Amino acid sequence: MEPRMEDVFALYEQKVAPLSSAQKEKLLAARDEGMTPFVLGCAILRAKQEQRRSRLAGREKHISFNYIYRIIQDWLNHGITTEERFRAYWSAITEDQHKDEGGKAHGAQTKVTREDFTYNPTKQDRSLFSFLDE
Numbered sequence: 177m178e179p180r181m182e183d184v185f186a187l188y189e190q191k192v193a194p195l196s197s198a199q200k201e202k203l204l205a206a207r208d209e210g211m212t213p214f215v216l217g218c219a220i221l222r223a224k225q226e227q228r229r230s231r232l233a234g235r236e237k238h239i240s241f242n243y244i245y246r247i248i249q250d251w252l253n254h255g256i257t258t259e260e261r262f263r264a265y266w267s268a269i270t271e272d273q274h275k276d277e278g279g280k281a282h283g284a285q286t287k288v289t290r291e292d293f294t295y296n297p298t299k300q301d302r303s304l305f306s307f308l309d310e
Contacts, residue, residue: 179213187217191224192239199241206248211257218262219247 184203188195195203203216223244230237251257256265 179217181207181213181216184213184216184220188220188241188244191220192241192244195241202241202245203248206245206252209252209257211248211252212259214259215251215257215262216248218266219251220244222247 181204185195185200188199188203206216207213223239227237227239251262251265254265256262
């Protein structure tokens with residue numbers, strides 16, 4: 177089942193904060209530019225992952241809508257708009273991290289885990305972003 181925009185709104189509100197109508201409009205505008213709800217949800221989860229990694233490194237990182245929207249804009253600029261393109265992007269990141277782990281130690285670098293992308297939908301039994309839960 178493909179996520180809908182309502183799922184993206186619920187994910188944001190679950191993971192970050194309540195959404196204003198202006199923020200919803202910005203997310204809808206990104207969808208209208210070609211970004212799927214799946215990728216929008218992944219941008220939210222990516223920001224939360226960065227927050228978690230920062231905390232593990234002993235730094236506090238505040239996640240705001242503007243931070244997430246900058247991720248969305250960057251992905252739009254780089255053509256990361258579909259699940260297929262997101263998977264290719266994510267595979268490249270994961271591959272780079274594995275290469276870095278094999279080289280010099282990088283201070284507070286942490287491994288990406290399933291918990292980084294846990295999504296618990298409020299009204300459904302299974303994650304609409306199950307790819308990230310694998």
